[in-house]
Amino acid sequence: MALDIYKINPEFRDIMPQEIIDLEEKATWSVNRDTPRGIKELPDTKELLEEHSLCAGCPEAAALRYVLSALPKPEDTIIVNSTGCTSLMFPHIALHTVHSLFGNQNAVASGIKRVLDWRFPDIEKDVVVLAGDGATVDIGLDYTLQSFFRQENITTICFDNEVYANTGGQESGATAKGQVFKMAPLGKKFDKVPMWELATTSGCHYSVNMTASAPKAVAKAVREAILVAREIGPTFLNIYTPCILEIGLSANEGLGEMKDQDKDRFASYKYVSPEAEEFLKKCKEEGRI
Amino acid sequence: MSKRSDMTNTHNWSGQKLVSTDYLLFEAPREKHFMTGSEVLKEAMKRCTVDASVSYPITPQSEAAHLIGELWAEGYVGTYFRGENEFGVMSEVAGCAMAGARTVTTTSGPGTLRAMENFPQWSGTRIPCQLVLMARGINSPLTIQPDNLEVSFMLETGCMIWYAENVQELFDMSIAAFTVAEKPDVHVPIITVVDGFFVSHTREAVMLPADDIALEPYDPYRAPLPPIDSETPPGRFLRDPFVMKSNYISYATHASWQWEVRSAVERSRPYAEHYLKGLIHITGEEDAEIAFVTCGTASNQAKEAHRELMKLGIKTKVIKLRTIRPFPAKELLAAVEGIKHIFVPEFNVVGWLEKEVRKELYNKCEADIVGGPRVAGGMSMPAEAIIAEVMEKINPGKGA
Numbered sequence: 065m066a067l068d069i070y071k072i073n074p075e076f077r078d079i080m081p082q083e084i085i086d087l088e089e090k091a092t093w094s095v096n097r098d099t100p101r102g103i104k105e106l107p108d109t110k111e112l113l114e115e116h117s118l119c120a121g122c123p124e125a126a127a128l129r130y131v132l133s134a135l136p137k138p139e140d141t142i143i144v145n146s147t148g149c150t151s152l153m154f155p156h157i158a159l160h161t162v163h164s165l166f167g168n169q170n171a172v173a174s175g176i177k178r179v180l181d182w183r184f185p186d187i188e189k190d191v192v193v194l195a196g197d198g199a200t201v202d203i204g205l206d207y208t209l210q211s212f213f214r215q216e217n218i219t220t221i222c223f224d225n226e227v228y229a230n231t232g233g234q235e236s237g238a239t240a241k242g243q244v245f246k247m248a249p250l251g252k253k254f255d256k257v258p259m260w261e262l263a264t265t266s267g268c269h270y271s272v273n274m275t276a277s278a279p280k281a282v283a284k285a286v287r288e289a290i291l292v293a294r295e296i297g298p299t300f301l302n303i304y305t306p307c308i309l310e311i312g313l314s315a316n317e318g319l320g321e322m323k324d325q326d327k328d329r330f331a332s333y334k335y336v337s338p339e340a341e342e343f344l345k346k347c348k349e350e351g352r353i
Numbered sequence: 354m355s356k357r358s359d360m361t362n363t364h365n366w367s368g369q370k371l372v373s374t375d376y377l378l379f380e381a382p383r384e385k386h387f388m389t390g391s392e393v394l395k396e397a398m399k400r401c402t403v404d405a406s407v408s409y410p411i412t413p414q415s416e417a418a419h420l421i422g423e424l425w426a427e428g429y430v431g432t433y434f435r436g437e438n439e440f441g442v443m444s445e446v447a448g449c450a451m452a453g454a455r456t457v458t459t460t461s462g463p464g465t466l467r468a469m470e471n472f473p474q475w476s477g478t479r480i481p482c483q484l485v486l487m488a489r490g491i492n493s494p495l496t497i498q499p500d501n502l503e504v505s506f507m508l509e510t511g512c513m514i515w516y517a518e519n520v521q522e523l524f525d526m527s528i529a530a531f532t533v534a535e536k537p538d539v540h541v542p543i544i545t546v547v548d549g550f551f552v553s554h555t556r557e558a559v560m561l562p563a564d565d566i567a568l569e570p571y572d573p574y575r576a577p578l579p580p581i582d583s584e585t586p587p588g589r590f591l592r593d594p595f596v597m598k599s600n601y602i603s604y605a606t607h608a609s610w611q612w613e614v615r616s617a618v619e620r621s622r623p624y625a626e627h628y629l630k631g632l633i634h635i636t637g638e639e640d641a642e643i644a645f646v647t648c649g650t651a652s653n654q655a656k657e658a659h660r661e662l663m664k665l666g667i668k669t670k671v672i673k674l675r676t677i678r679p680f681p682a683k684e685l686l687a688a689v690e691g692i693k694h695i696f697v698p699e700f701n702v703v704g705w706l707e708k709e710v711r712k713e714l715y716n717k718c719e720a721d722i723v724g725g726p727r728v729a730g731g732m733s734m735p736a737e738a739i740i741a742e743v744m745e746k747i748n749p750g751k752g753a
Binding site: 066069139160162173178181184186189207 | 356358405407431432438440441444445447450453456470583584585586
């Protein structure tokens, strides 16, 4: 593993903004490798630059921090992302990431994971897909489900904002029925795709539908999902990160929107296969979660 | 199953002795076998210490793909699986290669186009994977017939493109392909093309070295971009702010990268010259005034036409292009010196090779270039069709 994932050129160090220096000093895994980071360390650590590319108040930025803080082994984790708002954040974190094409994230991740297992049979290497609902539910659905069918040992996280946000607000498969968006001028004609249920029936051993309103809950799900993917098989998290811009909310209203949806379209759903449950029980006994 | 950890300094994980490409291609004793193109590709990959392969069925490459799967089952290939479709497969190949694996896949015709977005992405990420393209017609209407129109679509993907005429060339080329693609100063994907059915399904005599020797393994840490394996800092390309931002630096970044990919293809020339023993191969009469510029099995048909024309006292020569990307412009120009008529026989409707030849010879050569004969849709190209084209040209109105 490489512990100098993020290094500032010494020649430029004196002109670098503090947040970039923080990203090297407080998010570099070598500093904390002996004491695994967790959600509790969020106030003192740096997962994502403040000057990231997302809109002010975007819940996705918060959700990404929760996800990164929960990675069990960040120095040996590859995140594969896809075209969309999620992909804009990745240049602003200190982690190995791959952006390939729109929708092929689970296929690329499958190749990476299989080769890492082949090249490093004695090292735990985690591969995590992190993409939006357009990439996961629409253009990339085939590749997402097929990776579940094939029992790839990867975790797929969908940041579901129920819209193609980065392209300007078009309906996606995850949009609620009846919602008016661009390209759905009379309202969306079919129901929101229940991706978490598809994940369960397609072979995932751990599938969750939730919002990003509660950091600890997100972190727990991420850690459990990655551990299960490492040992048992594919896992899936569907996390509501509303596009406040496209649904007409102010920068400070994202959290409230997520809390409202905790009881509605994103009411808690959790499936854990019997073998995953057994494994998680063992992890708990060993203090891994 | 095989384990990578079984590899030693002298032997790969399947127990084959590691040898240089030069030894494997030029020095190792060979024995005669009688095999189809698909079978011989298996034999080639067996000697390549391949880490990964992903497959998907499409005629006529299915047999080659499943034979590579058999190699995996026999312990010669590290990891192998069937993808969901060609777009998925080429994406999985990208993942495998980015993670540091010597990776091979095969496809044909419509599968090539289904996967199309991946090929410039392969070259843009500088992965040295190999696609063995067994060319076939493009729909619609539905066809499984031989045709090489699809190569036209591949020309500007930033990948190297080599073209094998027959089963023997397929064997040698597909081994050399990994070696050249993996050179640190090249390091771009390579597409080795054969005409589907004509080569994939044809059984020919082929000279093969023993199967207990194989290429040295791929070392991803010699790559110009580090592999995505968390062992080294990640490739800057995959981490830096996206070049879709609208500013001058973004434009310049993207532009310079495109030029760099194409420069990398150009830098493959000396290696290709060495391992292929020249980017072109010439047969026929040195003092001929008629030349056929060809690639693939059209070369074979042109040679047959050359033999028949010799009987009529008409001197011709066949200039076979082994590499299409990089295009052997200098070699072609030298080869057509003194030529008055150039014919470009092709197995496709658009005449992509004729366009390439015209582009490279424009204003540099006085010869009259004839784009033909040209067959498509799986039609065969009998030598008579080539002879008729020549006779019509040199003896107008009287035909052959």
